[in-house]
Amino acid sequence: MSGNSRPEFVRFTGHRAFTQRLVLATLTGRPVHISKIRSSSATNPGLAPHEVSFLRLLESITNGSVIDVSYSGTTIAYQPGLITGTVPGLGAALATDAIEHVLPAACARSVTYFLIPLALLAPFSKAHMNVRFTGPGVITSATHGAGDLSIDTFRTAVLPLYGLFGIPPARIELRVLSRSCAGPGGKGGGGVVELRFASQVRLPKTLHLHRPPGRIRRVRGVAYCTGVAASHNNRMITAARAVLNQLVPDVHVAAQYDPAPLVAEKGSTLKKKTGIGFGLSLVAESSAEGVLYAADEAAPPEGGVVPEDIGTRCAYQLLEVIAQGGCVMAASAPTVLTLMAMGSEDVGRVRLGREVMAREETIQLARDLKKFGAASWGIRDAKDDAGGDGDDDGEGNSTRGDLIISVKGTGVGNVGRKVA
Template structure:
């Protein structure tokens, strides 16, 4: 539901898109109130992972004000100043580290001090993008806006599968006073495919079987395929058994598409064959390549955020079909910042492409907006 404005506070109903609203509230400085949080559920109110997210926000801001009623069904959030700096946070195992990491990636450039965050928990979760996908497909997008790679880093120290996790990552992000506008309308052709298969507390042969299956599919598409194995041992293997694969396709225009698949959670009573897992991930990557566009579909919303907050100039980017999450995010950008995007479905010229070429890609969308000229007033200047 769209927001209702009461005394300059945006009021929302329900728990959907909780992270989006918390993120944009912090960046815009606008207070939000969320009511009727899971009112009709047997266990009403905020979930443990949502409370955990608020704790993380409190660590990277100064002066935030949070009011929660006794049942947890009503939340008032008045954001403080983004300070960043050194942060260590234990993530709730109900969600993956990627759930929290995406938020830090969006906020990192606008902190007062360069962010140096240590996150502990589940590195690969069914509900969230993995740390591998963020590293290979999301960080290159941010580099387009900040240009210089002076301290942007994501290091996987230990991997951790659900339900117990045990993984750890270190994320470092430099700060910027403002983001540059972006014109990104070409994504090129896929030139190589790389990947990593991890095996945690299971037989190393599992990883090899996944590699062979995934390569069997990808080699029919492209000859330059290399998949590495990460057979973690001891404390580096986390606390629960599991295995999975992450594949990334790189184009000659520095666009990265990523797909991933993982084994079912230990104790669920179900199993998945390594061969099926490798094939499933390869087909997901082919689908992502088919969607085309300049960014991976999982990170369209991040692209939209940084375009909207850029300097007061026109930014444009061509993406694949918009995800539902991105559509909701664009609506929130309008409510918090007043930014509206022009969305233009790209029509294919009959004279320029053959029928085979038209069938090889989905219909793309050109996103255009004028940045609001967001300035990081906390960043220290010489």
């Protein structure tokens, strides 16, 4: 925190990278002003339901945040407060001393849309961060339309990465109390998920993940189906194995079957089955520590896809993610890069595939971080594997190796722990 009493607003436009910008604002303590949120959209201008819900979540886990949303919802101003986490007796109504966050039925994003930014805030919280997501909008599966991770991928491929930063994953618990796929039209579900994040740190360590990513030793995964025949699991697993077994013999996919959750309909006492569907989450573990690649695929809510297709698609997606290379896959790169930038004032290095770097999300993160006062990233080629990794992608391009990204931490750390 700087000594200025009222720092300038950091200004952004557009609806992209919404959670990322709010997370950075909360972590750095700088107010943020976002305008032109879907202002050109004729049908749905302004904030989407999941974005409003994320703002409410921010409000409930911080103290002293001021959020101003314009009448049309296309402009918001956010002055972050202190990340308090779960304070007993303040909003924590549940017996398990967790904040209950109800997602609306119109929410079309998976619960990982909220969990990924929440997990980024949680290490910097003053108290433990216990949040339970309930309500008619909790989707635990991957989402077909929005491209969110499933809860299983988040738990097995994103949360373990926190251990690399000195944030012990043993004290992070993610309870999936009820599973749900996306409901009709891709909206809503009936899941219940509780994140208990008890590893608050003063300052996360930075990361030196610039070694070669190692070799894939095994593939783990979870096949889930809610409200459809449990044999879908086996059909997905068999199809995925057919692709993966020629490369790695150690493939083990757990099958998870749940009945469809019942959700009360608005304005009636009847309950309706929702969130019927199935999907597959695969995680490839490398011999190098902390190198995980994951793939997610779920059936679209309108149906019409056989489980075999989901299985093979997920396996192909996993191969593609592995072929992209680097030590961090695209889906978890924002988490890793943000933690590095917020961590100790030290230069950390991470090895990323070129395809991972060539994503709008990654480029936007670099720019947003700079706007919030972080140092620019250093970029250089990974030299140590000129022959090894370069032709992995099979495209015969000379500039196909990985990149080493150097990120200097800003030493933001945990404001709550600094003061108190």
